[in-house]
Amino acid sequence: MLVDGKWEGAITDQHIHLDRNNRFLDAISDFVNSGGTGIMLVHKPAFSGSLPTDLDGYRDAYNDTLDMASRVRESFQIDVGVVLGPHPVVWEKQIGELGMGRSTELHLEAIGLALDLIEAGEAHCLGEVGRPHYEVGQEIWQEANENLVEVMSMAASAGVSIQLHVEDNGEETCRELSEMCLKSGLPKQRAIRHFAPPDVSANFTHGLSTTVSVGKGSVDGLANSVTQADSPWGMETDFLDDPSRPGAVLGPKTIPKRTQELCSRLISDGLEIERVEEILSNVHSKWPKSLYGV
Numbered sequence: 001m002l003v004d005g006k007w008e009g010a011i012t013d014q015h016i017h018l019d020r021n022n023r024f025l026d027a028i029s030d031f032v033n034s035g036g037t038g039i040m041l042v043h044k045p046a047f048s049g050s051l052p053t054d055l056d057g058y059r060d061a062y063n064d065t066l067d068m069a070s071r072v073r074e075s076f077q078i079d080v081g082v083v084l085g086p087h088p089v090v091w092e093k094q095i096g097e098l099g100m101g102r103s104t105e106l107h108l109e110a111i112g113l114a115l116d117l118i119e120a121g122e123a124h125c126l127g128e129v130g131r132p133h134y135e136v137g138q139e140i141w142q143e144a145n146e147n148l149v150e151v152m153s154m155a156a157s158a159g160v161s162i163q164l165h166v167e168d169n170g171e172e173t174c175r176e177l178s179e180m181c182l183k184s185g186l187p188k189q190r191a192i193r194h195f196a197p198p199d200v201s202a203n204f205t206h207g208l209s210t211t212v213s214v215g216k217g218s219v220d221g222l223a224n225s226v227t228q229a230d231s232p233w234g235m236e237t238d239f240l241d242d243p244s245r246p247g248a249v250l251g252p253k254t255i256p257k258r259t260q261e262l263c264s265r266l267i268s269d270g271l272e273i274e275r276v277e278e279i280l281s282n283v284h285s286k287w288p289k290s291l292y293g294v
């Protein structure tokens with residue numbers, strides 16, 4: 001609902017990481033005090049520490065994320081969904097240490113475990129899964145794509161959504177992913193491209209869902225494309241909660257701020273109030289509920 005031109009409804013960050021050794025609850029406090037009402041907490045691999053080399057290691061790592069989600073729920077009156085899965089960059093990094101065969105096997109075992117936890121109601125989405133966002137050799141790229149089709153098939157059978165970590169090759173990336181959805185039987189709307197650019201038009205997304213990284217200037221892109229969207233989209237910070245990478249991603253107050261900016265912009269562009277309310281309530285409430293059940 002809009003009150004005096006200001007959005008007073010739900011505000012959801014669909015992709016945020018937390019770290020109990022860094023800002024953790026303090027970061028959520030910033031989000032809530034700025035108007036935030038819900039998050040999708042995404043599992044963060046210990047890139048700078050030790051990565052799991054067996055399924056027990058994954059169990060411990062996932063439990064840590066689930067436990068942080070519980071702590072947030074205990075401390076704040078906000079909706080908290082959890083996104084669990086093995087990161088494609090971890091898979092690629094571990095090829096050197098474990099070999100391609102074992103790294104892939106571990107990756108798929110970790111997918112299975114995440115799906116079990118989603119089925120048990122502890123988590124709500126598979127992710128971030130996908131493929132390396134940087135250049136890799138031909139053999140690795142092919143394996144990454146085969147793995148991703150397999151992961152999509154598993155998600156399709158389980159009836160869950162996935163958050164996708166992929167390279168940024170614009171519309172081409174979305175086109176390829178939407179073809180992989182068709183191949184695997186995963187409904188395109190259940191494949192959510194994370195860290196997406198601010199173009200939510202159907203021509204760009206090819207029917208995938210997206211969570212847009214709402215950096216400076218993103219409101220222009222959104223305002224220019226919202227009326228041409230035909231699939232769910234949302235907003236994300238990809239906040240990393242890592243003091244060694246300040247400024248690498250957006251801070252926890254960003255989504256509330258951008259939501260108000262987009263709201264004012266759509267009104268000044270001449271959209272009817274009811275239409276603006278419909279868009280913001282889809283983005284922050286209706287679509288997250290349909291994708292994650294949160």
Ligand SMILES: [Zn+2]
Nearest residue numbers: 015042128238
């Ligand atoms: Zn992330």
